[in-house]
Amino acid sequence: MESPHLMYPSIACFIALALAPGALAAPLFDAAMIFETDGPNHVHASSLIETPGGELIAVWYENGTVIDDPRYYYDRKDKSSDVRIGGARKRAGAPSWSPPFVMADTFGVSDNNPTLTIDAQQRLWLIYPTLLGVPEWSWGSALIRYRIATDLTGEGAPRWEKSDILVPHATGLAEVLEATEASWKEKLADSDDDAYTQQVMGYIQAMKERLKEPLVPRLGWMPRAHPLVRSDGALLLPLSNENMNIAVMAITKDGGETWTYSAPVPEAGLTQPTVVELAPMHLAAFFRNGSPEKRIKRSDSMDGGLTWGKVTLTDLVHPGAGIEALALKNGHLLMIYNDVESSPRDKLAVSISDDQGKTWKWTRHLEDVDGARFDYPSIIQAADGTLHATYSYNLETIKHVHFDEAWVMAGD
Numbered sequence: 001m002e003s004p005h006l007m008y009p010s011i012a013c014f015i016a017l018a019l020a021p022g023a024l025a026a027p028l029f030d031a032a033m034i035f036e037t038d039g040p041n042h043v044h045a046s047s048l049i050e051t052p053g054g055e056l057i058a059v060w061y062e063n064g065t066v067i068d069d070p071r072y073y074y075d076r077k078d079k080s081s082d083v084r085i086g087g088a089r090k091r092a093g094a095p096s097w098s099p100p101f102v103m104a105d106t107f108g109v110s111d112n113n114p115t116l117t118i119d120a121q122q123r124l125w126l127i128y129p130t131l132l133g134v135p136e137w138s139w140g141s142a143l144i145r146y147r148i149a150t151d152l153t154g155e156g157a158p159r160w161e162k163s164d165i166l167v168p169h170a171t172g173l174a175e176v177l178e179a180t181e182a183s184w185k186e187k188l189a190d191s192d193d194d195a196y197t198q199q200v201m202g203y204i205q206a207m208k209e210r211l212k213e214p215l216v217p218r219l220g221w222m223p224r225a226h227p228l229v230r231s232d233g234a235l236l237l238p239l240s241n242e243n244m245n246i247a248v249m250a251i252t253k254d255g256g257e258t259w260t261y262s263a264p265v266p267e268a269g270l271t272q273p274t275v276v277e278l279a280p281m282h283l284a285a286f287f288r289n290g291s292p293e294k295r296i297k298r299s300d301s302m303d304g305g306l307t308w309g310k311v312t313l314t315d316l317v318h319p320g321a322g323i324e325a326l327a328l329k330n331g332h333l334l335m336i337y338n339d340v341e342s343s344p345r346d347k348l349a350v351s352i353s354d355d356q357g358k359t360w361k362w363t364r365h366l367e368d369v370d371g372a373r374f375d376y377p378s379i380i381q382a383a384d385g386t387l388h389a390t391y392s393y394n395l396e397t398i399k400h401v402h403f404d405e406a407w408v409m410a411g412d
Helices: 011-019 173-187 194-210 405-409
Strands: 029-033 043-050 056-063 083-090 101-104 115-118 124-131 142-149 162-166 235-241 246-252 270-279 282-289 295-301 312-317 324-327 333-337 347-353 362-368 374-381 387-393 397-403
Touching: 043 115, 043 387, 043 397, 056 124, 056 387, 056 397, 083 124, 101 124, 173 194, 173 246, 235 282, 246 270, 246 282, 270 324, 324 374, 333 374, 333 387, 347 374, 347 405, 362 387, 362 405
Parallel strands: 043 374
Antiparallel strands: 029 397, 043 056, 056 083, 083 101, 115 124, 124 142, 142 162, 235 246, 235 270, 270 282, 282 295, 295 312, 324 333, 333 347, 347 362, 374 387, 387 397
């Protein structure tokens, strides 16, 4: 007969199991719309942060109230002149989000693609472009603006203590276009598709011509993914230029008083970079792109983002839509993206890598509905280690999901 202590675990054993990290805990997942929609609208490009007090703040762009004035153009699209930045709050422990409120609204033009961050001084940044030339000259006329707030309490939009504009003065753009042209000539040297060759070469030539215009290299810079707060406290803002599809990083070490601009990522055709820090001063950037490979692209920097290495393809399927990467506290790397090769963007996935993005061992879908649209995701890791994401839900509202790594690793 077996000894009784082998047949029946002790009470101390049960207590030890119950107190073990993650013991008996089911994977976490819950979801809700930030606000309900009462009909067709255009709500898009959200960004999400957690404040030092544990509150969530989300922003997005939306069509505002149409004003009956023939001087202004309204077509209820993201390039129209009534687009503004909306926002909402979710208090720590609150069951739902606050009613939406206006975060920023420049009359007569489009405020677009907002992004949020909390800097090393625990201040909130709202960064967004205003499209000066809508509707005829839209993304390419973007002027970057930012607002900073210290007091994040209260209702509605924060009380902004500082606001300014950012006009990048990037160098080396012509050299990137020349290198891209040479690379494509080599790729297409044996191609029998003359129409495609002419299309690619014509596009690059058009970008080279645009660069001759004095405003083109100063306007059209767009943020999208979260800025990165480097381990040394500097804030790095990933940007891409909509006139030439070239990526550059803007870096400030003094809270936005002065800025340094990186050398361009050495390939044209890249937009909306998302940047993570893998080790002190070792950064990896991932890019939305329209290349025929239909894969997310990557470049690494070993000097904190001042210079960037050769652009490579990842294994992650990509239709040319918004993405975001996130370095997790345990060293894992996460990507949220549409894992389809073409529109509609009806699948939204989260993948996790434990080898800094060389392979992606775990994938699970947040959405998978034929013909629907779920895109432009934003993701953060909260102070408690769980994950929060927001994304456009059929362009009608913003959806918020709360989950953990265990949920992703459990798979579909």
